[in-house]
Every structure is written in C-alpha cells, then in structure tokens.
Amino acid sequence: MATIYRTRDGDVLDRICHDYYGRSSAIMDVYDVNPGLVEYNVILPAGIDIILPDLAEPVAQGTALWD
Numbered sequence: 001m002a003t004i005y006r007t008r009d010g011d012v013l014d015r016i017c018h019d020y021y022g023r024s025s026a027i028m029d030v031y032d033v034n035p036g037l038v039e040y041n042v043i044l045p046a047g048i049d050i051i052l053p054d055l056a057e058p059v060a061q062g063t064a065l066w067d
Contacts, residue, residue, distance in 0.1 A: 002051050004051060005052050030050065
C-alpha cells in the first residue's frame with residue numbers, strides 16, 4: 001500500500017527517497033506516480049502530498065570475492 005508524504009520546507013526528493021526507501025534511485029518511480037512533481041524546483045515547497053509507492057527491494061549487484 002502506497003504512503004502519502006507531505007513535504008516540509010527544504011525537502012528534496014532524493015533525500016525523501018533515501019530516507020523512505022534507503023536509496024535515492026527510487027526517484028524515477030516516485031515521479032512515475034506523481035507526474036506533476038517535475039514542475040517543482042529541486043527544493044520542494046511545504047505542503048505537497050507525494051505518493052510513495054510500494055517498490056520491490058533492489059537486487060544486489062556486484063561480484064562476490066569467492067565466486
């Protein structure tokens with residue numbers, strides 16, 4: 001179930017995503033469900049309701065040392 005986040009003065013979307021999802025890379029997923037959000041500046045004004053969708057956990061990438 002998606003979560004609604006109401007912005008506060010000084011909020012930026014990459015920080016919101018990092019705090020909520022643990023990664024800033026979720027920004028594009030948030031933009032997908034909040035198309036009007038791209039109209040705002042980098043620093044968001046207070047009082048905007050942003051839908052934070054449920055996302056699958058990111059797949060770990062990389063190479064283990066012993067593979």
